[in-house]
Amino acid sequence: MTETIPRTLTEPEAARARRCPLCGQVPGVPCQSKPAGDHLARYLDAYTAGKLSRTYLAMVLAELVVIADAAIIPGGAR
Numbered sequence: 001m002t003e004t005i006p007r008t009l010t011e012p013e014a015a016r017a018r019r020c021p022l023c024g025q026v027p028g029v030p031c032q033s034k035p036a037g038d039h040l041a042r043y044l045d046a047y048t049a050g051k052l053s054r055t056y057l058a059m060v061l062a063e064l065v066v067i068a069d070a071a072i073i074p075g076g077a078r
Contacts, residue, residue: 012075014051015043022070037072040064 009017015038017027022041030036043060046052064071 009051011046011052011056015046018042018046018049018051021045032072035074037074040067040071040073043073 016030019025019027020031020039020042022039023031025031025038025042031038031042040060043052043057047054047057060073061067063073
């Protein structure tokens with residue numbers, strides 16, 4: 001008998017685990033492939049759903065030069 005141990009997602013994984021509300025990209029796939037990244041809207045949606053901490057979202061926003069819901073967060077799942 002094989003049992004899998006439940007694993008807690010990291011915050012970047014939790015954001016990518018949601019469908020992007022901007023472009024509709026399916027969960028688990030980056031919004032942009034080269035370089036891999038996700039729309040800020042995906043992170044905001046995950047934060048609203050309680051999947052990201054305020055501290056983590058503040059760190060993501062601090063890296064942006066221009067803030068728009070269509071902004072791509074480079075690297076996505078860091």
